[in-house]
Structures are given as structure tokens and as C-alpha cells.
Amino acid sequence: MLCPVFLPHLGCDRRCIYYDQTIITDTKESDIEKVIKNSLSRCHQKYEVGLFGGNIFGIPPSFLKKIFSLFDNYRENITAFRISTKPVPINEKTIHILKKNNVKTIELGMPVFNDKILLKLNRGYSVADFYNAYELLKKEGFHVAIQVMVGLPDEEREDISHTVKHIKRLMPSYIRIYPLVILKDTPLYNAFKSGEFVPCDFNEVVLRALYIYLNALFLNIPVVKMGLTDNEVIKEKIAGGFYHPAFGNIVKSEGFYLALTGLFSRYDIKGKVIVKINRRDEPHLMGFKRKNIERWANTGIYIEREIKELPQKEFIVSFGGKELKGNMLDTIDSLF
Ligand code: SF4
Structure with a gap:
């Protein structure tokens, strides 16, 4: 301590x-x-x-x-x-x-x-x-x-x-x-x-x-x-x-938002999507005051979340019978 x-x-x-x-x-x-x-x-x-x-x-x-x-x-x-x-x-x-x-x-x-x-x-x-x-x-x-x-x-x-x-x-x-x-x-x-x-x-x-x-x-x-x-x-x-x-939470949430948005756009994903994630990352997936969920909903992507024993920062996107793995770090090279 x-x-x-x-x-x-x-x-x-x-x-x-x-x-x-x-x-x-x-x-x-x-x-x-x-x-x-x-x-x-x-x-x-x-x-x-x-x-x-x-x-x-x-x-x-x-x-x-x-x-x-x-x-x-x-x-x-x-x-x-x-x-x-x-x-x-x-x-x-x-x-x-x-x-x-x-x-x-x-x-x-x-x-x-x-x-x-x-x-x-x-x-x-x-x-x-x-x-x-x-x-x-x-x-x-x-x-x-x-x-x-x-x-x-x-x-x-x-x-x-x-x-x-x-x-x-x-x-x-x-x-x-x-x-x-x-x-x-x-x-x-x-x-x-x-x-x-x-x-x-x-x-x-x-x-x-x-x-x-x-x-x-x-x-x-x-x-x-x-x-x-x-x-x-x-x-x-x-x-x-x-x-x-909640500055730290907002920063991490933006990391998840950008990593997932990048994946959604690469695979042209729309509609209902299940995101599997570590429990501790759940707030960052949602975004501060559900901002991420709302931003995705505004573009026709509806997130359901599932808590899974995954390492923190990692996620699995499940849609139309397919599963794609991703990581918050995926966004690192496209940020600046
Ligand atoms: S350098 Fe550190 S201790 Fe000095 S005024 Fe700035 S914040 Fe305060």
C-alpha cells in the first residue's frame, strides 16, 4: 500500500x-x-x-x-x-x-x-x-x-x-x-x-x-x-x-473506441455486434457516460458486451458467426 x-x-x-x-x-x-x-x-x-x-x-x-x-x-x-x-x-x-x-x-x-x-x-x-x-x-x-x-x-x-x-x-x-x-x-x-x-x-x-x-x-x-x-x-x-x-477513464475509452472502430471499418461491420472483453475493461468499452456505445449506435453498430477471461486491453468481436481478435494497442500507429 x-x-x-x-x-x-x-x-x-x-x-x-x-x-x-x-x-x-x-x-x-x-x-x-x-x-x-x-x-x-x-x-x-x-x-x-x-x-x-x-x-x-x-x-x-x-x-x-x-x-x-x-x-x-x-x-x-x-x-x-x-x-x-x-x-x-x-x-x-x-x-x-x-x-x-x-x-x-x-x-x-x-x-x-x-x-x-x-x-x-x-x-x-x-x-x-x-x-x-x-x-x-x-x-x-x-x-x-x-x-x-x-x-x-x-x-x-x-x-x-x-x-x-x-x-x-x-x-x-x-x-x-x-x-x-x-x-x-x-x-x-x-x-x-x-x-x-x-x-x-x-x-x-x-x-x-x-x-x-x-x-x-x-x-x-x-x-x-x-x-x-x-x-x-x-x-x-x-x-x-x-x-x-475521469480523465484516465476517458483516455482508455478513446483507445478502445478507436481500436474497435478501426476493426469495424476494416471488416465493414454493421448491425448487432458482440464484444467479449475483460471485466476491468468494460467501462472503457462503454465510454464515459456510455459515449462509445452511443457513437457506434449513431453509425448503425449496436454493441452487446460479454465478460470473458481475456487479458486486459484485448477483445474479441463476434458478428455473423465470425470472431475477430483485437487489442487496444492496434490503434497505436494510426493515432498521429
Ligand atoms: S516545479 Fe513542481 S514544486 Fe515547483 S512550482 Fe512547479 S509543480 Fe510546484
């Missing part, structure tokens, strides 16, 4: 353009202690602790040691730690503290592998900085994961292809895919209001996330999360962008 502890922006000396620049991170030891106590009270038996939301590498080593010491009373239940951080500033002292405290996995934030966009986002590091950190952490024996984003300002499909190429080269332990959200009182919001930043449409962002997702699946790299949890976004502040509580 993973027990998340959110320490928003702790250790980050700047703000991305999509965050409120005036937010001051609470660095009081007593407040961090309260957050830890609250978060761990929800976790039982043995668990791994995830320190998320901040830039652990930016926390001065002496204070980082203090933060880990706040877990001392819980140590017997903690199997390991994982952290999320920017790849800078990386230094030996921090790595030593992380190792000593049983940190096994490090998630590096790398929204896009494009220096110009990173600069525009005010991330404060380059692709080269990221590679430097990634390689060092691997050498030090950590599992390294990557957090990428979709829907960023100036982002083109080519950037998404680059993200996939880098993921393929790096083979991280897992990835997370976050859609961009425009929050009020941020530089991004001002650019959005003035028309300087015009987001692409939601469906395009879904396709971009899907492209990364399918390629990760193809490479056997787990995608542990697509979308944002309530801890990661202040809902009242959302003014635009691509937040959706």
Missing part, C-alpha cells in the same frame, strides 16, 4: 506558470509534522510512504534530515519511501540522506522534453539537467519514474512523439501523465484571458495522452496515473485546461 503525504511546492524556489506565484510553502516543522500525522493516520499495517507535491532535491540537506526524522515514530510500519521532485539541484548529500532513509523510488517531473517549453513554464531546468539527474539516480540504484504532461502551451504533436522517444530510451520504472490545468491567479491564466495562450481542444489532449499511454503499454512500462487527484488541484480555482475527474 502507498501512503501519500503531500507537501505542496516544498523545496521549490520558483513557481511554474500554471501555479499561483504568491503561494508560500509552509516550511514550519510543526506544520509538516501535522501533515505527516494526518496522512499516516489513514494508512494501516505496512505501507510505503510517498512524499509528493514538492521539490525534495531543493530542500536543504539539514532540513531534509529533519523531515525524515518526523517519520521515526512510524518507522516499523514503513516499508520504503518514494519521492517526487524536480531533477535539480541534485547533490551528493541529498542522495546520501535519501538512501539512508530507505527511499527506493524517485519520480522526476519532466513535463516535456523541449527546452523552450520548459523555459516558458518556468521549470528552471533543461532536458540535459534531467538526463544528468536520471542517469545519476539510476547509477545510485534508485528506481526512477517520470511525470509527463499533455496540453502545454506551444506543445505540438511532435513534442508528444519526443516524449515517447525519450521514455523508450530511458525505460523508467513507471510514468504518470498529467493534463494541464489553468488555475486562476496564475501567469498562465493571464495568458489565457488575454488570448495569448489558446489551449487545444479536449479531444486532442486525450489523443496525446493516449499516444503516450499506448506506447508505454507497448514497452511494458506501467502508467500508474492519468489525470489529477483532488490533492493535486484546487477545484474552485480551475478556470480552464483539461481537468476531468
